[in-house]
Amino acid sequence: MKPDAIIASDLKRAAATAAELSAVTGLSIAHDAGLRETYAGKWQGLTHEEIIGRFGEEYAAWKRGEPIRRGGGELETEVADRAAPVVLESADKLPDDGTLVVVSHGGTIRTTIGRLLGLEPRTWEALGGLSNCCWSVLGEGARGWRLLEHNAGSLPEPVLGDDD
Known part of the structure; x- marks a missing residue:
């Protein structure tokens, strides 16, 4: 996919x-604490x-x-509040x-995708999680962000649509 930039949780x-991706592409990594996993308070480590x-x-x-603040931790909307701007600024x-x-x-990743797509927070769980070493692909179309692939394990195929 020939990336131009890599950002990552620290x-x-x-x-x-x-x-590993940096080693293959030669790109440097911008680490950002805004991309950390949801803090789950007393649930952490259980x-x-x-x-x-x-x-x-x-x-x-x-x-x-x-x-719910699981274990007194973050709300999913708070995770999206800190992570989505990191993605948008980098993009x-x-x-x-x-x-x-x-x-x-x-x-x-799930909450950030939900935020970027403009989905209601109560629906973000419908996106499901990601399996290890899998990814999602988003693209910007004429009407905003689109989810092109989710929980994928192979390179995406081109998708032709109304706004391509």
Whole structure:
């Protein structure tokens, strides 16, 4: 896809993934704390089963789509508030038809995609998470951002539409 720029979360796993891409492309990485994963407060470091056991009602409310500060941490909208501007500012610096690679974390990627697409926050969960080593592809069309690929593991095929 011949990227023009790479931005990444400064947390270990994302930084290591970005470093591999940097080695292949020769591009430097701009690390930004705004791309970190959702801070989950008291849920941090717990297994799924432990969260349900200790915070069952809070977990159930979150799964119903209620705006919950999981474990006292961040709301999903707060994650989008900090991550989407990082992506937009970096995209604005690209040459025309340039490609930006964003290396982040599943929850942050989902909320940022939801924000960029203009979706209601209660619907962001419908995008689902990303499997390890998979990606999403967004493009700017005549009417704004479009989701071209999600949770992909192979290079995208060209899509022809009304606004291409």
